Amino acid sequence: MAFTVKLYENNSYIKTFDAAVLSCEEKDGAYLVTLDKTAFFPEGGGQNADRGKIENVNVLDVQIKDGIVYHLLQKPLTVGDTVKGEIDWDIRFSRMQNHTGEHIVSGVIHKLFGYNNVGFHMNDRFITLDTDGPLTEENIAKIESEVNKTVFANKKINVIYPKPNELANYDYRSKLDITENVRLVEIEDTDLCACCAPHVAYTGEVGIVKIISFIPYKKGTRIEMVAGFSALNDYSMLHNTNKQAVNLLSTKREEIFNSIQKIHKDLGDMKAENKRISCELALLKTETFSLGRGVCAFTENVGYDELRYCSNSLIKENEYCCAFSKTENDRFIYVVASENRNIKDIVSFLNSTFNGRGGGKDFYAQGTVNATKEEIVNKLLERASI
Numbered sequence: 001m002a003f004t005v006k007l008y009e010n011n012s013y014i015k016t017f018d019a020a021v022l023s024c025e026e027k028d029g030a031y032l033v034t035l036d037k038t039a040f041f042p043e044g045g046g047q048n049a050d051r052g053k054i055e056n057v058n059v060l061d062v063q064i065k066d067g068i069v070y071h072l073l074q075k076p077l078t079v080g081d082t083v084k085g086e087i088d089w090d091i092r093f094s095r096m097q098n099h100t101g102e103h104i105v106s107g108v109i110h111k112l113f114g115y116n117n118v119g120f121h122m123n124d125r126f127i128t129l130d131t132d133g134p135l136t137e138e139n140i141a142k143i144e145s146e147v148n149k150t151v152f153a154n155k156k157i158n159v160i161y162p163k164p165n166e167l168a169n170y171d172y173r174s175k176l177d178i179t180e181n182v183r184l185v186e187i188e189d190t191d192l193c194a195c196c197a198p199h200v201a202y203t204g205e206v207g208i209v210k211i212i213s214f215i216p217y218k219k220g221t222r223i224e225m226v227a228g229f230s231a232l233n234d235y236s237m238l239h240n241t242n243k244q245a246v247n248l249l250s251t252k253r254e255e256i257f258n259s260i261q262k263i264h265k266d267l268g269d270m271k272a273e274n275k276r277i278s279c280e281l282a283l284l285k286t287e288t289f290s291l292g293r294g295v296c297a298f299t300e301n302v303g304y305d306e307l308r309y310c311s312n313s314l315i316k317e318n319e320y321c322c323a324f325s326k327t328e329n330d331r332f333i334y335v336v337a338s339e340n341r342n343i344k345d346i347v348s349f350l351n352s353t354f355n356g357r358g359g360g361k362d363f364y365a366q367g368t369v370n371a372t373k374e375e376i377v378n379k380l381l382e383r384a385s386i
C-alpha cells in the first residue's frame with residue numbers, strides 16, 4: 001500500500017481537505033480507513049492524535065504504521081470515494097501552541113544550562129517535561145522570562161528536511177540514529193529539534209508560557225507548563241477560584257494570601273484554646289480514687305491529650321497516676337504517668353490483667369484496656385495494698 005501523503009508535515013494550518021478512500025476495514029465495531037492524503041496528525045512525538053470528522057463521521061483515533069496513516073471511524077466509508085476531512089481545529093491549535101511552547105522552554109533550558117529534555121508528556125490541560133539537570137526557583141524564573149521574551153519576539157519557526165549527508169552540519173536536540181526523512185523544527189535563535197508533530201509558524205502564536213510547577217525528578221527536574229489557550233484556561237480557573245475566595249473572605253484579590261494566613265493562624269490559636277478548655281473540663285469532670293501513694297482517675301469520651309493533662313496535674317501531688325477514659329462499653333484508653341517513679345511495672349500489670357495494649361517510656365505510657373471501671377479500680381486497689 002502506498003504511503004499516505006501527510007499534509008500536516010508541511011502545512012500545519014490545513015483544517016479541511018479532500019482525499020480518496022484507499023481502504024476501509026472493520027475493527028472491533030469501528031472502521032480503519034486509509035486515505036491517499038490526510039491532514040489528521042496521528043499520535044506521535046508526545047502529542048495525541050487529532051480529533052475531527054471525515055464525511056461527518058467522527059474520527060476516534062489516528063495512528064501511523066510503516067508510513068501509512070490509519071483513521072479509526074465510527075462508520076464505514078466507500079473505497080474509491082472522495083471524502084472531506086475536517087480537523088477539530090480548536091483542539092489541534094491548542095496542542096500546537098503547547099507543543100511549540102515546550103520546544104521554546106526546552107531550547108531555552110538547553111541554551112542557558114546545557115540540559116537536555118529527556119521526557120515529554122502532553123495532555124489537553126498541561127505539558128510535563130523532564131530535564132537531565134537540577135533547576136532552582138531562580139533558574140525557573142529566568143527560564144520563564146527568556147521563554148516569554150522569545151514568544152513576544154514573534155520568531156519564525158521553520159521546518160527543515162536535511163539530506164542525509166547534510167545532517168552532520170546540524171546540531172539539534174532529540175537526535176535519533178536515523179538519517180532518512182529527519183524533520184527538524186527550527187525556532188530562530190532559540191532551538192533546533194527533531195520532531196514529527198505540527199507546530200505554529202511564529203512564536204507569537206504561542207501567546208504566553210507559564211511554568212506552573214517544578215519538582216526534582218530522578219537526577220533532573222520535572223516541569224509542568226501551560227501555553228496559549230491552555231494558559232488562558234489555567235488563568236481563568238485561578239482567577240475564578242481567587243474571585244470566590246476574595247468574596248468569601250471580603251478581601252482584595254492581591255491580599256488573599258495574607259487573609260488566608262491570618263485565618264490559618266486564628267484557627268490554630270482557636271484549636272489550641274479549644275484543646276486547653278477541653279483539658280480543663282476533663283480535669284473538672286474526673287473522678288479520682290486514691291491508691292495510697294498513687295491515684296487512679298476516670299473520665300469519659302476524651303482523648304490521650306486530655307488524659308495526659310489530667311495525669312500531669314494529678315502527679316504533682318501523687319507518686320503516679322493511672323488515668324482512664326471510657327470510649328465504649330468495657331473499653332478504656334489509659335495514660336500512666338509519674339514525675340520520678342518508673343511506671344513500667346504498672347503498665348505491664350494493666351496490659352496483662354485487662355487484656356490491654358500499650359506502652360511508652362519510664363515515666364509516661366499510654367494504651368487501651370478491656371474491663372469495667374469496677375474491675376479496674378478493685379484490681380488497682382488490691383495491687384496497691386500489697
Ligand SMILES: [Zn+2]
Pocket residue numbers: 045099103185195196197199
Ligand atoms: Zn515538536
